[in-house]
Amino acid sequence: LGGHPHIRREVRDLQANYPDQWALYMLGLLQFQQVDQSDPLSYYRISGIHARPFELWQDAHGPPGEAIGAYCPHGSRLFLTWHRAYLALFEQELWSHVRSIADQAQQDRDRWSAAADAFRIPYWDTALGDGDGGIPDFLMSPRWPVMGPNGTQIVDNPLFWYQFHPLVQEDFPGSPMAIYNQTMRWPTTQDASAKPQVGLFNAWYLQDQRARQNSMHTAFALVTSFNEFSSNVEGSHAFIHIITGGDAREHNSYYGHMYDTGYSAFDPIFMLHHANYDRYMDLYITANPGSWLQPEYVDGIKNFSTFWSPVGTTIDASSGLPPFWKDENTFYTSEDVRRTDIFGYVYPETQYWKFATEEKWRNDVRGTIQRLYPHSARETLMNAMAGGSALTHVLEDGDTFIDWVIEIKASAQEMPASFNAKFFLVGGFSSDESIPVSTWTRLTTQDPETSARKGREAAVAEKRYSTIDHGLSSTLILTSTLLEQVMAGELESLDSDVVVPYLQERLRWKVYAVRRPFKRSQTEY
Secondary structure: OOOOOEEOOEHHHHHHHOHHHHHHHHHHHHHHHOOOOOOOOOHHHHHHHOEOEOOOOOOOOOOOOOOOOOOOOOOOOOHHHHHHHHHHHHHHHHHHHHHHHHHOOOOOHHHHHHHHHHOOOOEOOOOOHHHOOOOOHHHOOOEEEEEEOOEEEEEEOOOOOOEOOOOOHHHOOOOHHHHOOEOOOOOOOOOOOOOOOHHHHHHHHHHOHHHHHHHHHHHHHHOOOHHHHHHHHHHHHHHHHHHHHOOOOOOOOOOOOOOOOOOHHHOOHHHHHHHHHHHHHHHHHHHOOOOOOOOEEOOOOOOOOOOOOOOOOEEOOOOEEEEEEOOOOOEEEOOOOOOHHHHOEEOHHHOHHHOOOHHHHHHHHHHHHHHHOOOHHHHHHHHHHHOOOOOHHHOEOOOEOOOOEEEEEEEOOOOOOOEEEEEEEOOOOOOOOOEEEEEEEEOOOOOHHHHHHHHHHHHHHOOOOOOOOOEEEEEEEOHHHHHHHHHOOOOOOOOHHHHHHHHHHHEEEEEEEOOOOOOOOOEEO
16 A cells, blocks of 8 residues: 555445455454453543543643543643544554454455554544435444454444443442443433433434534634634534434433533444544645644633643643653644644545645545535525426526525623533424524533633633633524525525514524533523
């Protein structure tokens, strides 16, 4: 392969077109999950780096006097780069198990050895819109057939859940998660007899497809800096946390592990999900080579603190990313991990060696972004007209249309530290079902109230509270939903004199505070 980095592939592509790597992935992940939980390099302990059980890993301390907490910097501009280093550690350890499985081959050892060498962790692209097709079957079945080096076997599916061995309740203090013997998605009850509800998982995944696609379109097309991109995609990444864990307000369900960012890394979907957002970061960096991480002040309100980057510090591309040691004395930094090939991988779109010039490569990535993550309204128009719907009257000059978005601005001081804001259209009659538009979500692995309190105290002490920008903002695309209302006869057009009064009458939103321990009910604002 000419010494080039190996490729992290989309998980459905890996399963369909690279059967040897897929088999090694499944068997290697299962073996990885079975490592003794006391081992620092076990699946359990590496999952615990993210947040709970708030244990020191490889002697990676914070500043003196700071109690150990979550390593993950949610609500921070280091969010993407920290997870890149985290994924690299996970990949390194998983690869050792993949290699171990390949070495056990009784036949075709060279073939299996080559597959192991080429293996890199897959990603799950969840922003492909209406054509995505739903959740893959291999994420929804507790058992799965694997054609491995020594024949076909049906195994406990390591992508369906992680089975604790044992469940250490002390590692889950004050949380309902302390009663589940395996990671849960949309659990039926809040006791050890709970069953996952994969039907609800898939239904909510399908419902939010367009919102996820629009969120990525917004991130790639509208943001103007890497810091803004990081903040934007951190919000959109929370969709999958909620969809996977379970939106308990809406159904007869309780929250599962992926919803609670304190425990989400134990769910096997976590690494698939974050590998995808690592890929998004790589696409953005490739398409925008002049945009990179700029310094930001950690105020504990808009930019959450961690025990290793407390309130009052400034983070930038040279800030260490604990607990990921570069050598005996220093941690990797965002600058260190800016290129993926430092860790020996690329993505399908970032195989730079296939292009004659760097600019041709970057232009190809820009075109790929536009093709994979278009404005969903354009797809809605094309599909409707292909099906015979007369929507030409909403077009201007033949192929343009008025684009409607929701520009959200909120005070970080007044919003819950972790929240889920739902935007929807109410029906014309009280008996009509509401129509979901989109979601704006912010999650943290820290104690949100403590972080906010420290932020206010520090800012007041420095007499900077009124001068620091504590505003939160987001952009949600509304046009596709309005087009559906045009097709349904509820709207005449996308003209402002039609849409503005319609939105004034119908657009609503609710903000739900996400609190721990999670219960069915949440505080509604």
